[in-house]
Amino acid sequence: MSLxxxxxxxxxxxxxxxxxxxxxxxxxxxxxxxxxxxxxxxxFRSSPKIFLLDFACYKPPSSxxxxxxxxxxxxxxxxxxxxxxxxxxxxxxxxxxxGEATYLSEGLLRQPMDTSGKAAREEAEMVVFGAVDELLExxxxxxxxxxxxxxxxxxxxxxxxxxxxxxxxxxxGENVLSYNLSGMGCSAGLLSIGLARDLxxxxxxxxxxxxxxxxxxxxxxxGDEPSKLIGNCIFRMGGAASLLSNRPSDRxxxxxxxxxxxxxxxxxxxxxxxxIIQEEDHHGHMGITITKDxxxxxxxxxRSNIASLAPLILPTSERLLRLANRLIRSFHxxxxxxxxxxxxxxxxxxFPHVGARPVQDEVRRILGMRERQMxxxxxxxxxxxxxxxxxxxxxxxxxxxxxxxxxDDRVWQIAYGSGFKCCSVFWKAIRTVDQEEKNPWSDVIDxxxxxxxxxxxxxxxxxxxxx
Numbered sequence: 001m002s003l004x005x006x007x008x009x010x011x012x013x014x015x016x017x018x019x020x021x022x023x024x025x026x027x028x029x030x031x032x033x034x035x036x037x038x039x040x041x042x043x044f045r046s047s048p049k050i051f052l053l054d055f056a057c058y059k060p061p062s063s064x065x066x067x068x069x070x071x072x073x074x075x076x077x078x079x080x081x082x083x084x085x086x087x088x089x090x091x092x093x094x095x096x097x098x099g100e101a102t103y104l105s106e107g108l109l110r111q112p113m114d115t116s117g118k119a120a121r122e123e124a125e126m127v128v129f130g131a132v133d134e135l136l137e138x139x140x141x142x143x144x145x146x147x148x149x150x151x152x153x154x155x156x157x158x159x160x161x162x163x164x165x166x167x168x169x170x171x172x173g174e175n176v177l178s179y180n181l182s183g184m185g186c187s188a189g190l191l192s193i194g195l196a197r198d199l200x201x202x203x204x205x206x207x208x209x210x211x212x213x214x215x216x217x218x219x220x221x222x223g224d225e226p227s228k229l230i231g232n233c234i235f236r237m238g239g240a241a242s243l244l245s246n247r248p249s250d251r252x253x254x255x256x257x258x259x260x261x262x263x264x265x266x267x268x269x270x271x272x273x274x275x276i277i278q279e280e281d282h283h284g285h286m287g288i289t290i291t292k293d294x295x296x297x298x299x300x301x302x303r304s305n306i307a308s309l310a311p312l313i314l315p316t317s318e319r320l321l322r323l324a325n326r327l328i329r330s331f332h333x334x335x336x337x338x339x340x341x342x343x344x345x346x347x348x349x350x351f352p353h354v355g356a357r358p359v360q361d362e363v364r365r366i367l368g369m370r371e372r373q374m375x376x377x378x379x380x381x382x383x384x385x386x387x388x389x390x391x392x393x394x395x396x397x398x399x400x401x402x403x404x405x406x407x408d409d410r411v412w413q414i415a416y417g418s419g420f421k422c423c424s425v426f427w428k429a430i431r432t433v434d435q436e437e438k439n440p441w442s443d444v445i446d447x448x449x450x451x452x453x454x455x456x457x458x459x460x461x462x463x464x465x466x467x
Contacts, residue, residue: 048246050197051254052427053207055242056135057394058127059440060103064237067100068093074104075232078113079222088226088458092233095455097357097378102385103237107217120156120217123237127213128162129169131241135209136170138438139243139253143170146243147206148199152181152188152389154418155278156215166211177203185276185417186353187263188212189240189389190425194261200246207247213239214388221287228287230459234356236385240393256411256427260312263423264305272297276418295362295461297420298355302366305414305422306343313346313410313426343367346410350374351395353415354381358457379448384440389415394440398448401441405433 066074072093076086106126107119128151136142149172151162158165161180166172177199181188189212196208216235221228245254266272275297278288311319328336344350350373352363360381364374376395384394392413399405411427436442 048201048204049248049251050200050258051245051247051250051430052256052258053139053141053243053245053250053254054135055240055393055396056131056138056438057240057390057397057440058131058134058213058238060126060237064103064106064109065101066104066109068096068098071102071104071233074108074113075220078108078115078220081222082224085224085226085229089229089233091455091458092230094453095357095457096233097354097360097381097452098234098236098385099382099450099452101383105215105217105237108220113220115218115220117158117218120215121158123217124153124156124158124162124213124215125165127215127237127239128166128211128241131213131239132166132170132209132211134438135241135243138436141207141243143172145207146170146172146209147176147203148196148208149176149178149211150181150192150196150208151179151211152184152192153213153215154183154185154188154388155219156217157182162211166209183418184389185419185421186355186386186388186391187415187417187419187421187423189392190261190413190415190423191263191421192389193242193244193258193425194263194423196244197258197261200244203246205247206245207250208244209241210244211239211241212389212393214390219288221285223281223283223285223287225281225287225289226459227289227291228281228285230290230356231288234381234386236387238384238387238390238394240387240390242393251430254430255405255433256429258425259410259428260309260426261423262305262309262312262426263421264301264308265419265421266297266301266304267419267421269297269420272301272420275420290459292460292462295358298359298416298422299362299366301420301422302363302414302416305416305424306367309424309426310343310346313343313412315345318342318345343412344369344373347412348406348409349376349396349399349404349411351392351399351411351413352377353417354378354386354391354395355416356386356457357381358459358461359416375449378452379450382450382452383444383448389417391415397439398441398445400433401435401439401445403433403435405429407432 105123107114163178163180275291275293376398380394409429413425416422
């Protein structure tokens with residue numbers, strides 16, 4: 001981040017935060033607002049523009065598709081679950097929001113189930129190479145044009161790393177900057193875009209390849225703790241690759257321009273830190289615990305992220321309304337409630353991480369979104385399951401397959417996950433995106449949206465104490 005951007009964001013945060021205790025005189029507030037807006041505009045214009053050439057979502061072969069009942073049967077063969085746990089898993093699966101054609105890895109579908117390191121590596125190669133091959137074919141970009149590689153997978157780590165695996169496969173140059181991220185959760189796909197942006201600002205005339213996936217072959221939990229069984233039901237095979245560029249000549253063939261990346265972490269709170277955590281149960285079975293505090297933690301972190309994003313994207317009229325509201329309340333001109341910014345006015349397309357159905361419902365409630373605005377998220381969960389950090393790319397692909405992305409449209413991706421972290425990425429469509437053959441939705445898009453059953457989720461998310 002440049003010095004101008006830092007000063008601008010700092011001023012914006014001062015003006016728009018709900019928690020600021022000191023109230024400056026009106027003239028000072030107005031002056032600071034004008035300075036912040038001017039610095040934001042100057043910083044934006046002086047920074048190199050970052051373009052998203054294209055992206056690709058991996059679609060596994062139909063031989064790896066499985067119904068919910070098939071998934072339950074595979075789990076039963078993998079571990080000696082209690083009758084109570086099997087009933088819980090069945091109820092979870094029915095109410096998960098997943099459809100009947102999501103994908104499991106080859107290792108999880110073998111007889112007997114194969115969770116070896118070799119099987120996990122095969123899944124990683126299938127997903128990563130599948131996505132990158134398609135992306136390079138779509139863009140025509142050559143390996144020598146890629147100067148930055150960023151890869152994320154939370155659970156799976158290998159030696160050599162997935163980033164090195166890509167460098168080797170595509171014979172990238174010796175000077176390529178490669179980064180392998182792990183353990184960053186479902187928000188890491190967008191966090192990686194932020195890292196790519198920062199690297200593209202200081203490395204001229206190059207492209208950044210960003211790959212995000214979750215390797216599920218070794219992720220099955222074999223015990224009976226309900227808080228660890230949720231992951232067995234919702235996570236599925238998938239991954240995405242995106243190609244960003246800072247070359248001005250790439251603008252005309254790019255789909256989107258990157259406008260803002262805003263990240264928030266509440267990991268300093270023990271409640272946030274522990275709400276999604278990998279740990280062993282009392283029998284030594286490794287799993288990911290999802291505590292009942294998830295929704296209150298997610299709500300707080302998402303609200304904080306939006307509070308930082310809003311001043312950057314709100315139209316001038318909305319900013320002025322908020323400023324006027326603050327002045328009126330500060331000087332007791334009238335009894336008025338704090339102005340809640342309407343971020344929907346600044347967004348044409350909304351793509352929130354799929355999470356699980358209760359998380360989707362909470363996000364909709366927090367933001368006051370209509371069900372139509374949640375469509376891409378709900379349909380992605382139904383068709384592909386929770387593919388972790390790559391899910392927001394399947395959602396964007398859904399919007400494109402529906403023919404909804406028009407020139408100058410504003411696109412908001414937001415993802416959240418362990419840590420607890422939240423990241424928002426704001427794009428502007430450079431051109432109207434035509435429906436493409438290379439889209440994971442192409443062969444089924446006319447069948448969506450579907451209406452899924454609304455059975456009660458059997459795991460009650462309730463905060464144990466306030467954050």
